Amino acid sequence: MAVNEYFQVDGLGINNRNESDLILLINDTLNWVTDDEKQHLEHLQNKINAYVEYIRSKQYKHVYPDDEFNEFTIDIHMNSYPTELAIKFFDMVNGDLEKENIKVIVAIDESSQEEPTSCG
Template sequence: MSITEQYLIDGFETDNKEVLTLHINDSLLWNEEIEGTHLYHLENKIKYYIEYIRGRKFDSLFKNNQYSSFIIKYIYEYELPQPALDLLEKYKDEFKENKITFKLSYSKQNFSG
């Protein structure tokens, strides 16, 4: 999965019955030529994840769950430019309203195989 696949959850992680973690995997290079497109994909992915959580669309995957808080873990390979950090800041209140913790995770892992 990747940042460009807007309507897919890139990964799940759960270590207890109360917290569900959803991954966003971003292996795209941040450069000026595609920065606008990259921001577009990131924002759409964030919006989808918020709606996914708000609408409890995960209930069909995780039976008998009692998730009351959520983590969106943004795993990225390349240093984030200021516009990306500004975009994440823009959603801070919406994350809080929906009991979502947003975590940044730098990784040199190659997601594409």
């Protein structure tokens, strides 16, 4: 699945350190250096919005009917380091979703050869 496939959850699982936390995976294979930054951000925004709706509508109950979750983590796996604008976007998203106990985290593929973006 890809970041531009908005209505498909790339992965779903229970946090093994906190069973009240449902983790939703986004597999972002786009590259911040070679791909269009604006379009990349739009894809991420649309995918995150779809995941938030998935959480709000409790669609996860189809997979975990007997589990109750009060925390949600959207875990974005990337192949390249995000730009400064992307980092600001993630900060804004986390601020907006905090009241709903939803957080967005980013993991970078360790084999990435690029240098990290400065967050100055």
